[in-house]
Structures are given as C-alpha cells and as structure tokens.
Amino acid sequence: MAYAMDTKGRQKSKGGKQIVAAIDIGTTYSGYAYSFAHDFRKDPMKVYGITNWFPGTVHLVTSKTPTILLLNNDKTFKAFGYEAENMYGELQPEGVQKDYYYFKSFKIVLYNSLELKGDTEITDAFGRTMKAVKVFSIVIEYLKDHLYGGLKHILLDVDDNDIRWVLTVPAIWNDSCKQLMRDAAELAGIQKENLIIVLEPDAASLFCMHLPVARITMEGNMSDSMRVSPFSKGRKYMVVDAGGETVEITIQEVIDSDKPNTLHSFGGAWGGTGVDAAYENFLTTIIGEKTYDRFKTESAEDHIDLLRKFETKKRGVIAGKTGKDVIKIPVCLADVYQETTGKGLKDRICEIREYQDKVKWNGDKIRLDVDIVKSWFDKSCTDIVQLVKKIFHDDKSVGVNTILLVGGFSESQMLQEAMKRNFPDKRLIIPEEGSLMVLKGATIFGHTI
Structure with a gap:
C-alpha cells in the first residue's frame, strides 16, 4: 500500500490521514482506540489508546468504561462512565438526583426502533426525555476529547484534519440508525468528510484476519477441510458478538484478503447483564x-x-x-x-x-x-446457544463451519464452554481480549478505506 506524506513529513493513511481513531459506543461499555499510518504499514495490529478505566471503589480495571451519561439539569455534560455512576450514587442519598439526567443502557433504544427520526427521544432513569441524537453526540464528544487528551499527553501535535474517525455500529441497524450516528458525530465536532461508519462484525473479523495463526485459539473436531484458514477468500463463517445487553450474530463471507462482507444478521437482547x-x-x-x-x-x-x-x-x-x-x-x-x-x-x-x-x-x-x-449463567448461555442452533438450521448458514466468538461476554469461560459443548463439529475461534476486537478492527478498517 502506498502512503503519502503530510506537510510535516508524516505518513498518511489511504484516506489521507496520519491517525485513524475509532469510537465504539456499546450497550454496556464504551471506549476508543487509535493507530498511526506509519505504524500500520509495518504492523496493522499496533493500536494505542486502549485506556484502563478504574471505578475507584473496588479492585476492578476495564478496557472500556460503562455507557452511562450524567447531565446537569440544563442538559449540559456532567460526567460519563464510572465517574457518572459514582456521582449518581452520591446524589441519591441527598435526594437531588432528579435534578440531573441519568442515561444508562440507552443504546438499546436504537435496537428497538424500526423507524428513527431526527426528533426521536431517549428516556432517562426518571422519565425525563432528550433527543437521541443529542445524547449520542455528547458521548461521542466526551470520548473524542478524552482521546485528544491522550494524544496531548504524549506531546503529539495534531488537529481535526489529521484524524480519520471511525464509528462502529451493529449490522442489524437500519439506515436511519446509522444516519442518526453520523448526525451525532457531526454535532460532536467531527466533520462528515473525516468520518466513516463500520459494521461491528466486519471490524471484529478484520482484526482477526490480521492475527497470526499462533494467536488464534481454535476449538472443535476439525476435518481436513476445516484446517485451512477460516479467512481465506470465499470462505463463509459466523460471527457471534456477545456483548453486555445484546448479542448480534452475522453470517460473513471473505470477498478479499482484508474485506469481510456481512451477508445476514440476527440479534436480540441477550448478553452478560x-x-x-x-x-x-x-x-x-x-x-x-x-x-x-x-x-x-x-x-x-x-x-x-x-x-x-x-x-x-x-x-x-x-x-x-x-x-x-x-x-x-x-x-x-x-x-x-x-x-x-x-x-x-x-x-x-x-x-x-x-x-x-x-x-x-x-x-x-x-x-x-x-x-x-x-x-446464574444458564439463561444467557442457553439463549445464545439456542439462537446459534436456530441460525445453523437456516439455509443461509449452508457451508458455514466456523464460529468467531467476540464481545465482552465472549471472555466468559462459562459461555465458551457452552459453545464448545453444543457445537463440537464446528471450528470455534476465541480471540484473546474479545471485548476489544471491534474497536481494534475499526482502526484497521479506517486505514484501508
């Protein structure tokens, strides 16, 4: 891949940017990552900005922060993530929590919306409403500014035109949901010419395509035909993205060495929560x-x-x-x-x-x-297994013998064992840090478009 140079002598991505930054707003956890064009050329998997988030009250460290937003009474930003959750806990005993807006698990609204409009609203914990596009824009702006803070910490001189932004969205979302996210990003200060959208299963697949075979954990009784690369051109496979509140299952096909294509998508409100x-x-x-x-x-x-x-x-x-x-x-x-x-x-x-x-x-x-x-894991694991079985009985799954398990809940050994036990004839791929596959893959996507 040929790389151009910017006015400061730095390599730029295929899209003309020296940095690709990805934002993943999940139903339960959210985060960001970025990578440089000069690093991508040597090692596409070299990704930065995976922040360790600390709740401050227990011995817990996560690579994403809870998708929780706290706003002041005038709808201005107060806090996000663990900080928002902590502040909310402090406000309740004082009896003043209703003077704030508290949004939690709000992404699920878009899963349940057949038709979104610009004035679609989200309801907070106390029944107060706010336009969905504004809620998402505030979250995107917070994560964007947090990322900029990290770049400044390493004394990197960048501006908006140096970055290509990638926003991840579920494959089962319709065009109106995707447009809402584009509008939210623009409200957050990201120019539309600097923004691209990637489907979450495409991003996860793309990262796994770049994983060395030695780093791919494969389970199951594999036939000789299953021992070839699951990501070679023309191969079909299933992506099970098991998150906190939702599970999305897609059938994908490799159309080129770095181009997964989603053929069919299914989803539901089953997950780790x-x-x-x-x-x-x-x-x-x-x-x-x-x-x-x-x-x-x-x-x-x-x-x-x-x-x-x-x-x-x-x-x-x-x-x-x-x-x-x-x-x-x-x-x-x-x-x-x-x-x-x-x-x-x-x-x-x-x-x-x-x-x-x-x-x-x-x-x-x-x-x-x-x-x-x-x-306590039985229902969540059973629901996911039953959905996968149902999809395998569908004609759309003919020729699929590989399952790629990603998402936050994919890191649960209970779910992993349930998948191994119920699909012994399938090749099960379980990448390390499954919760970060979408985010890391999105940075790769930004360099190749």
Whole structure:
C-alpha cells in the first residue's frame, strides 16, 4: 500500500490521514482506540489508546468504561462512565438526583426502533426525555476529547484534519440508525468528510484476519477441510458478538484478503447483564423485593459497589470448578433487611429449603455452592446457544463451519464452554481480549478505506 506524506513529513493513511481513531459506543461499555499510518504499514495490529478505566471503589480495571451519561439539569455534560455512576450514587442519598439526567443502557433504544427520526427521544432513569441524537453526540464528544487528551499527553501535535474517525455500529441497524450516528458525530465536532461508519462484525473479523495463526485459539473436531484458514477468500463463517445487553450474530463471507462482507444478521437482547439479573434475583429471593428496593434507593453507592464486585467475580467463574465460592456483600444490606423485617439473615436463609446447607451469609460475605453461581449463567448461555442452533438450521448458514466468538461476554469461560459443548463439529475461534476486537478492527478498517 502506498502512503503519502503530510506537510510535516508524516505518513498518511489511504484516506489521507496520519491517525485513524475509532469510537465504539456499546450497550454496556464504551471506549476508543487509535493507530498511526506509519505504524500500520509495518504492523496493522499496533493500536494505542486502549485506556484502563478504574471505578475507584473496588479492585476492578476495564478496557472500556460503562455507557452511562450524567447531565446537569440544563442538559449540559456532567460526567460519563464510572465517574457518572459514582456521582449518581452520591446524589441519591441527598435526594437531588432528579435534578440531573441519568442515561444508562440507552443504546438499546436504537435496537428497538424500526423507524428513527431526527426528533426521536431517549428516556432517562426518571422519565425525563432528550433527543437521541443529542445524547449520542455528547458521548461521542466526551470520548473524542478524552482521546485528544491522550494524544496531548504524549506531546503529539495534531488537529481535526489529521484524524480519520471511525464509528462502529451493529449490522442489524437500519439506515436511519446509522444516519442518526453520523448526525451525532457531526454535532460532536467531527466533520462528515473525516468520518466513516463500520459494521461491528466486519471490524471484529478484520482484526482477526490480521492475527497470526499462533494467536488464534481454535476449538472443535476439525476435518481436513476445516484446517485451512477460516479467512481465506470465499470462505463463509459466523460471527457471534456477545456483548453486555445484546448479542448480534452475522453470517460473513471473505470477498478479499482484508474485506469481510456481512451477508445476514440476527440479534436480540441477550448478553452478560443477564447474569447480573440472575444474581440480583438470587438476592431478592432471600431478602425480598421490598428490602432490596429500599437498599437500592437508600444505599445507592453500596448497590453500585455490590454490582461492581460481582463483575469482578463473574469474570473469574470457571466452568469446571466445584465446591464452594465466596461473594462480597455490603454489610448494610443485612442491616436494611433487619430494619425492614425485624429478622436476621441467617434465620431467613434457614427458612429457604433450596438454600439449606448450600448458602451461608456472614457479615459482608456469602459462602455458597459454586453450582449456584454457575446457574446464574444458564439463561444467557442457553439463549445464545439456542439462537446459534436456530441460525445453523437456516439455509443461509449452508457451508458455514466456523464460529468467531467476540464481545465482552465472549471472555466468559462459562459461555465458551457452552459453545464448545453444543457445537463440537464446528471450528470455534476465541480471540484473546474479545471485548476489544471491534474497536481494534475499526482502526484497521479506517486505514484501508
């Protein structure tokens, strides 16, 4: 690939930019990455800007930050990500949270919209509405400015015309959804001539095409015909992008050495947050809905802390583990139960037959059978497996014998084992850091267009 030079003697991408920056706004987590034209020529996989985000309250580090937006009462920016979640937790006990706009999981609105218009609105946690295009533009602007801050930190002199921006979108989105994101990007200060849109499964596939064979983990009983490269020209394969709240499954075909093409797409609201819901249902079964609702309202910071600690726990659940497990719980949860019911939690657990000798609650810890913990993954994993099976029975999947598993939930060993167990005759490819495949692939895409 030939590279031109800019006025400062720096190499430019095929699109005439020295930097490609990608923004991925997910239903649960969001982030950005960038790469340089001079690096791409030598190593397309050399990507920068994958930021470590810290919630500040628990031992948890993520490569993306939660897709949570907090705005002031006048709809101006207040905070995003973990910071927004922390501030919201602090505001609730003070009773002033309704003076703010709090948007969480708002991307799901676009999944459910058959027809979007410029005035389509998103509803926040308190029923207050705001134009969807404005909400997304504020998020894009925040991530854009955060990226610029990183570039300035390494003393890089760049301006808007030095960067080609890539925005990722689901393959199942219609044209109106994609146009809304273009409009949002323009509102965020990205000129339309500097912006390109890439489908998320195309981006994930593109990155995996550049992975050395040694770094591709392949599972399954492979026939001789399956041992050739899954990304050679003309090959068809399935991409299962398992995220936090949504799962998107696409059938793709390689039309050139660096050009995946989405043929068919399917999706639904199944993902890793279903495990969180099962965990909260477990707690509600023990302490009751009234107590749990009071805990979430009066101890919002502790509720956030509870879910973050569980996020750390769920990332380490091993399919083959047996015996007992321990989960950290805020002490105040037991106190709220005592105040609400006049009973102790130890006595309450003894009343639940299915948990006798399997669950013990002591202070800030629950000790329980690991099979109970693993059962919280059942519905999410089963839903994904059943959808994949349904698609394989469709004529559109004829000739597909490879599954590429990516997305945040793809890093769960519970899901990985469920896929291996149910599709032993398929080649299953599980890249490392599956949650970053879309973001990294999007930077590659920006250099090749």
